[in-house]
Amino acid sequence: MYNLKVVIIGAGIGGLTAGIALRQAGYEVEIYDRVKELRPAGAGISLWSNGVKVLNRLGLGEKMAAIGGLMDRMQYLTLKGDVLNDIDLRPLVEEVGQRPYPVARTDLQQMLLEAYPGEVKLEHKCIAVEQDENSVTAIFENGHRTTGDLLIAADGVRSLLRTYVLGQEVQPKYGHYVNWNGLVPASEDLAAKNSWVIFVGEHKRASMMPVSGDRFYFFFDVPLPKGTVSSPEHYRAELTEHFQGWAQPVQNLIQRLDPYKTNRLEIHDVGPIDRMVRGRVALLGDAAHATCPDLGQGGCQAMEDGLVLTQYLLTTNISMEYALKRYEADRKERTSAVVEKARKRAEMIHGKEPEITQKWYQQLAEEEPADVRGAIAKVILAGPLR
Structure with a gap:
């Protein structure tokens, strides 16, 4: 492809990676973003091996390893x-060829910002797009306009540009569940420092995973x-009530968290x-396929x-529109499967049908660890980098 000019709306994980x-x-x-200051939604994220x-591939492996937590084990525990x-x-890790990394979102966003060799223009809310052949x-609320060959709409779960691409809202x-999340100092009376622990019961979860900085x-x-x-x-009183009678590490966590640095999200x-x-406009990331965070994907x-969008642009000389069609076909299939799987898992975990959740608790106790790893590997290896 010739030297394209690409306009990206949204400076989150997807926009910056692209x-x-x-x-x-x-x-x-x-790259443009509507906010005055880039502050990630949520405190942390588990980046499974396909994301890493x-x-x-972008040359950020060492930097990622430096900010990621070492997670050697995954433990499911009862509420007691x-x-x-x-x-x-x-x-x-042996099977998929890469360690996963839990990471603080601010650390990840900072790493991506430093790796992007340009300026991110803040306080630019994109309100409309116009295109011809x-x-x-992109037209912004502050009156600014910018023209390119391709526009990537990476403007998040409440994307304005999704309506334009789909022709409907x-x-x-x-x-159907609320999530509180944040960061606390690692401590052995909460969990082993190399483990991801997940307490489950009463259709609820309490979880901790290691990130950098202890x-x-x-x-x-x-x-x-x-x-x-x-x-x-x-928050503390609310969580104390919801998790009354749960194991001591859960109680310790509730007492230790800083409520003013804790996020509460529906x-x-x-x-x-x-x-x-649609034409020269492509949706990317949460704008196209926000997922319940129950698969970590x-x-x-x-x-x-x-990465896939860039690869299709690089590897065709037919046209940009052709590259975008291939991107759409490839990513629609992959991401639709992940969205549906994550929602199904969210419903199973959080008691949409209580008898299914009870069966899941029973399955956790009986399942071979190799089968759990196999299910995770299957999602990872369905990605573009095997």
């Missing part, structure tokens, strides 16, 4: 703290009706949608999008 990949391919790139492989399943993750123009769907990324999940509200001064997803491209899929 920007880095496209710049490395020799294309001109401009994308970063390796009895072990349901203890999974050694090292055979998984030769170009596409698609609202995010509520996943910290744990933690989250709590509770199924609640849509529209419940709270504020940081109430979990939503988007998709599957029937298209990702949301960020990974956005990273895969950026």
